[in-house]
Amino acid sequence: MYSAKKVTDGLVGVTERPAETPGSAIGFTVLGPLGVHRDGVDYAPTTPKLLQLLALLVLRPGKMVQVDAIAQELWASKPPRTMRTTLHTYVYHLRRCIEENGLTGGTETMLVTKAPGYVFQIDPAQVDVFRFGRLQQEGQELLRAGDHPTAVKRFREALDLWTGPPLANVPCGPVLVPYTMELLEQRRTTLHSLIEAEIHSGHHRELIGELRSLSAGNPLDEALHGQLMRALGRSGRRSDAMAVYRSLRKRLSEELGVEPCDELQLLHRDLISEGDHY
Numbered sequence: 001m002y003s004a005k006k007v008t009d010g011l012v013g014v015t016e017r018p019a020e021t022p023g024s025a026i027g028f029t030v031l032g033p034l035g036v037h038r039d040g041v042d043y044a045p046t047t048p049k050l051l052q053l054l055a056l057l058v059l060r061p062g063k064m065v066q067v068d069a070i071a072q073e074l075w076a077s078k079p080p081r082t083m084r085t086t087l088h089t090y091v092y093h094l095r096r097c098i099e100e101n102g103l104t105g106g107t108e109t110m111l112v113t114k115a116p117g118y119v120f121q122i123d124p125a126q127v128d129v130f131r132f133g134r135l136q137q138e139g140q141e142l143l144r145a146g147d148h149p150t151a152v153k154r155f156r157e158a159l160d161l162w163t164g165p166p167l168a169n170v171p172c173g174p175v176l177v178p179y180t181m182e183l184l185e186q187r188r189t190t191l192h193s194l195i196e197a198e199i200h201s202g203h204h205r206e207l208i209g210e211l212r213s214l215s216a217g218n219p220l221d222e223a224l225h226g227q228l229m230r231a232l233g234r235s236g237r238r239s240d241a242m243a244v245y246r247s248l249r250k251r252l253s254e255e256l257g258v259e260p261c262d263e264l265q266l267l268h269r270d271l272i273s274e275g276d277h278y
Contacts, residue, residue, distance in 0.1 A: 028058045030129040032163030034170050041066035043101045049074055051170045053090050058127055065115040073175035128161045136190050148200040155194035173175050183235055193225045205232040219251055238271055
C-alpha cells in the first residue's frame, strides 16, 4: 500500500535532494492515488493543478502531450489570459519536484519541452497502468488458449495492482475523467474474466462466497449474477441459482423496467431443463 508522504510545501516535495541510490527504481501509480515512488517513499506533488499535469504526462510516457490538451484538462473551456505563463510555472515546479528529489533516473531531464507540448521521458513499464494492460492481455490470451490456471494467475496479478479508484487524489477534468471511467470498465472486464477462468478451473464452489459479495455490491451487474448462477448450478445448488435469477429479474423490472439479457434467460432455462446435471 501507500507509505506516508514526506513533508512537502505543496509544490515540490522534499527540498533537500536525497542521495542517489544505485539501482533504485522509480515507479508511477495510476490505479489508485497518483504517486511517484522510490524506495517506499511517495514524491508526488500535492498541488491539484500539478497533479493533473503529472497525470497527463504519466499516462503518455515518451509521447507528446500537447499544450492544448493540458489547457483543456486544467481549465476546461475557460483558460486564463495568462494561460501559457501559468502553465510554464506549473512545468517549472514539476521539474523542481523531479530534480530536487533525484527522480531523473540518471537522465539529464525527465520532462522535456518539445513544441507544441511536452514529453515525459519514462518507460511505460514504470507505470502500473501499463503493467496492468500487459497482464490483462496475457490473461485473455491464456483464457482463449484454454490455460485457465495460468490465466487466473495473470488476472489476479493485474487486479492486485489496484489500490483504489484510478487517480483517486487528482481533481480530474474533461480529459482525465473519461480515461478513469475507461480504466474502471477495464477493471470490471478483468474481474469477470478472472471469475470465468476460475470457474473453468473447477473452483466454482470456492467462488460462491466471493460472487455473492460482488453481486450484492453490484446489484444490476447481469454478468456477475450470471457467473454466480453458474457457480451455484455447477455446485449442485440449482434452487439457489434460480433464486438469484428471480431476485435479479425483480430488481431489473422495478428499477429499470427491463428483463434479464438473453444470455441469462437461456442460462435460467438450462437450469430448469437440466437440473442437477448442469
